[in-house]
Amino acid sequence: MKKHGFRFWLLAIVGLLGMVLSLSQPPKQVAAADNTLKSVFSIDAGRKYFSADQLKTIIDRAHTDGYTDVQVLLGNDALRLLLDDMSVTINGKTYGSDVVKQAIQAGNKAYYDDPNGNALTQADMDAVLKYAAARDINIIPVINSPGHMDAILTAMAQLGIKNPAFNGSKRTVDLNNDTAIAFTKALLQKYVMYFKGHATTFNFGSDEYANDVDTGGWAKLQQSGTYKKFVAYVNDLAAMAKNAGLKPMVFNDGIYYDNNTSFGTFDKDLIVSYWTAGWGGYDVAKPEFLTDKGLKIMNTNDGWYWVLGRVDGDLYSYKTALASLASKKFTDVPGASSAVPIIGSVQAVWADDPSAQLDMPALLKLMDQFSTAYAPYLVRPADYSKVDAAIAAVPRQLNQYTEASVAKLDAALNAVVRGKKATDQALVDGYAQTITVAIKALQLRPADYTKVDAAIAAAKKLDRSHYQDLSAVDAALAAVNRNLNITQQAQVDTMAAKITAAIAALVLKPVPQPDPRQQQVPTKTIVNPDRYLPKTAEASGWELMLAGLATIFGVISIVFFWRQHRMAI
Secondary structure, three states, X not given: OHHHHHHHHHHHHHHHHHHHHHHHOOOOOOOEOOOOOEEEEEEEOOOOXXXXXXXXXXXXXXXXXXXXXXXXXXXXXXXXXXXXXXXXXXXXXXXXXXXXXXXXXXXHHHHOOOOOOOOEEHHHHHHHHHHHHXXXXXXXXXXXXXXXXXXXXXXXXXXXXXXXXXXXXXXXEOOOOHHHHHHHHHHHHHXXXXXXXXEOEEEEEOOOOOOOOOOOOHHHHHHHOOHHHHHHHHHHHHHHHHHOOOEEEEEOOOOOHHHOOOOOOOOOOOEXXXXXXXXXXXXXXXXXXXXXXXXXXXXXXXXXXXXXXXXXXXOOOHXXXXXXXXXXXXXXXXXXXXXXXXXXXXXXXXXXXXXXXXXXXXXXXXXXXXXXXXXXXXXXXXXXXXXXXXXXXXXXXXXXXXXXXXXXXXXXXXXXXXXXXXXXXXXXXXXXXXXXXXXXXXXXXXOOOHHHHHHHXXXXXXXXXXXXXXXXXXXHHHOOOOOOEHHHHHHHHHHHHHHXXXXXXXXXXXXXXXXXXXXXXXXXXXOOHHHHOOOOHHHHHHHHHXXXXXXXXXXXXXXXXXXXXXXXX
């Protein structure tokens, strides 16, 4: 008995030590869902106004640091993006665009009247999206609901929608208010359709339901049975995104809260942005449970969170964000006790206090250090400086070169693919080398010898026997060089001009003058000129007449005898 008891207590002590050690260890590394994990930087541009230029600065750094995406919270307590058309029609009633805009702007002011700006315009966001696309950065828009809707709730009340908020909450819509829910969905639909074609993922938030009041929270939502409506609401938003060709994403804390599946099944196409493992009395589902339900996990470890204005301290300060870069792996998901697949990881900067000053240099430094700490995952862009230098060296007047050599250069230029990563640096350097070789191989077109050929043809037509000295023409012809190119056209034209000038300068040989002494014509003596002429005009006429009659008679005789002969036959 004593020996048995000793073994029992020994095993118990070993077990307790194992539990303590396991609790003190950081979360286990999580397996990657595939070979390419997303690296996302998230900025809270909902609570605090960020200008288009500030967002572009963040996008620039995301590009150079190797991030794949920038998540922009546009609706988070405040709503900081107003589309051109903000009209909303529900239940047969239309709320005009200008009226809705004014109501949302009033809601933003009621939440926090940011001196830097109230909301971005659609033109602002168009420019941001274009800027991001040019740098191969995906934008993930976030419009949070049913929680974190302060400005929208104020707007709904101003528009005449009664009691849109949940039981005293300032930021959460009442899931039991059908009109308020219809307005919220119609508003979200406008943003989904705007980002269709510009983004691949749309984040609906869906976190922290009425955490600002004692009557709220997921536990009480389940106790009242309203959690079932939350499941349906999230699924409706997921369908909205999928119908627009977007992937739906939500934060994790409300999804299957407390591992409870009795209220319905969430859409399995949801991406769950897993940021918290919960805290005392906040019992969220663990990542393993969610993946078992077929949901994808985006690792949004809150250990990397920085809330603007918090430099020191133990909760989401700059200090703790930096420390987590050293203590956490890129794939460490909060609360994970076993290997679960993820599709990427998110580093986030929040503006819980929107009046806190933005320290952009510190923000960019935090991005740089995240990129350095997780360099194998954040592959920085390749260096195209050699390619750009090679392209700059391309001659401007390519029409001077042969078509064949220019075609090879064009092929080298067209082969350049932008957006390659540092892992493909050798390939990028190869682009530059190919272009340089093609430039060196350019062949100048031959000069135009048309004028020279015409001058030579004129010289060949000359009768050399007529001219005194053709040595200048011969010298000009001998000086013709057929190997000059188009850049030496002036020299070729000079050759033609010299030949023509030499021909024009030719001197004819003198014409021989006859000897006057040799020009006397000898006279011929006529002995008897009268014998060569008819004696009289009369005698001459009778002789001719008789000769003609004799000829006619002869012809008639011949014809007569020929006809007699034919008749006899």
